[in-house]
Amino acid sequence: MAEVQYYTKEGLEKLKEEVQYLKTTGRSIISNAIAEARDKGDLSENAEYDAAKEAQGHHEDKIRKLEDALANGRLLDESKIDTSKVLALSKVTIKNSKNGATMTYQLVSESEADLKAGKISVASPIAKGLLGKKVGDKTEITVPAGKIEFEIMEISR
Known part of the structure; x- marks a missing residue:
């Protein structure tokens, strides 16, 4: 189980905004990079495609970690x-x-x-x-x- 983190109101809002950005704009950017790399031909020898897929994995990990932080975050009055x-x-x-x-x-x-x-x-x-x-x-x-x-x-x- 993740550790509880305490946040200020602005800190919690910033975290929510970052998750929202990564889920929308961030995913769109990575999706476009994958599509662009896919259009360049043979995927078995396409380093650009491999790099884009790896970036997608890192991006999704970051979203998961931030969502965990939000789930375990507590607002301090x-x-x-x-x-x-x-x-x-x-x-x-x-x-x-x-x-x-x-x-x-x-x-x-x-x-x-x-x-x-x-x-x-x-x-x-x-x-x-x-x-x-x-x-x-x-x-x-x-x-x-x-x-x-x-x-x-x-x-x-």
């Missing part, structure tokens, strides 16, 4: 998030104790993670180190660059 401690979907402002730099991240599911938008996966080392902590808590987190101590400055929705 952001208005009911407890802001007394860090949880999934919390927005957390942390301060690097060493250099004083502050960063704000929202903890989201892996599929919604986007570092440029300030969204990190709850499965990331930083998020794992922050989960359950409260404002004022200090935590040492092991990242690829070594161990860094962070202080939780603020928790919000």
